[in-house]
Structure formats: structure tokens, C-alpha cells
Amino acid sequence: xxxxxxxxxxxxxxxxxxxxxxxxxxxxxxxxxxxxxxxxxxxxxxxxxxxxxxxxxxxxxxxxxxxxxxxx
Numbered sequence: 001x002x003x004x005x006x007x008x009x010x011x012x013x014x015x016x017x018x019x020x021x022x023x024x025x026x027x028x029x030x031x032x033x034x035x036x037x038x039x040x041x042x043x044x045x046x047x048x049x050x051x052x053x054x055x056x057x058x059x060x061x062x063x064x065x066x067x068x069x070x071x072x
Contacts, residue, residue: 008033031061
């Protein structure tokens with residue numbers, strides 16, 4: 001079971017997968033949470049040196065949500 005008191009960026013991979021499968025959260029919500037976190041901290045950390053454009057990352061998340069809706 002997922003803990004909605006914890007921000008999505010801090011969920012474990014297993015909890016994220018379970019939350020997406022159960023539709024407690026969407027792939028888009030997870031992607032947005034992580035993109036926001038990167039935006040918030042990357043200037044100081046410089047951990048992300050190359051990324052997909054935000055629009056492409058969100059489009060991939062939308063496709064993942066459609067796959068979940070189809071039962072994949």
C-alpha cells in the first residue's frame with residue numbers, strides 16, 4: 001500500500017509501480033513530481049546533465065497511463 005503522506009518523489013520504485021497499477025496515482029503525476037523536483041534542485045546539484053524535453057517526458061507518461069487503462 002502506498003503512503004500518500006509522503007511526496008511522490010520520495011516513494012520507492014515498488015510503491016510507485018503499485019500506485020500506478022492500482023491507479024492511486026498516474027504516471028503523469030509521478031513524472032510531474034519528479035520533473036518539479038529536478039527543476040527545484042538541479043541548479044545546485046547539477047545531477048541531470050541531459051534529459052528528454054519536458055513535453056516528451058509527459059507524453060511518454062500519458063502513453064503509460066493509457067497502457068495501464070488498457071490493462072497492460
